[in-house]
């Protein structure tokens with residue numbers, strides 16, 4: 001099952017080819033952020049040992065991904081630097097409800113979309129970038145597909161427990177997510193939208209957010 005309604009625009013892929021160093025620095029940030037989000041969820045839902053176990057494993061895996069990206073950054077002689085995050089995750093998080101039990105369902109849905117988009121981006125980046133970065137992206141693709149499923153399963157579990165129907169919320173997140181990916185974006189990042197000022201190209205690949 002795919003959650004995503006929009007494929008990565010051609011113009012974004014072209015920008016990624018032009019700015020591979022920036023892409024890798026932001027990718028390293030994404031891996032750190034994915035780990036810290038998983039840790040934050042362990043604190044927020046400390047009473048749920050199923051959730052905390054899954055998030056603990058996820059945080060460790062994301063940190064291993066960070067180490068792989070950091071090794072590549074060093075190997076390629078790229079100078080690391082601080083980078084402000086793009087709009088994507090922050091805008092998605094604005095949809096998260098403020099009170100439970102909706103909040104937990106939304107947080108898990110939000111995680112599922114971010115992981116699904118990472119998965120889709122790795123699939124298009126691997127052949128487009130090539131070289132050692134392309135190899136790394138190809139290797140990370142399957143992991144992100146697993147992570148997407150972990151979050152989606154936790155969302156369904158939280159929703160079932162609370163008697164909430166998940167599908168309408170999936171639609172709400174899917175709509176915003178597609179807008180953020182397809183709409184013009186002034187800032188280029190791993191999860192950014194179509195580069196502003198560049199016409200959005202034809203969709204070159206089917207949307208892939210899971211190996212199925």
Ligand SMILES: [Fe+2]
Nearest residue numbers: 031034062065
């Ligand atoms: Fe990762």
Ligand SMILES: [Fe+2]
Nearest residue numbers: 034115144147
């Ligand atoms: Fe991930």
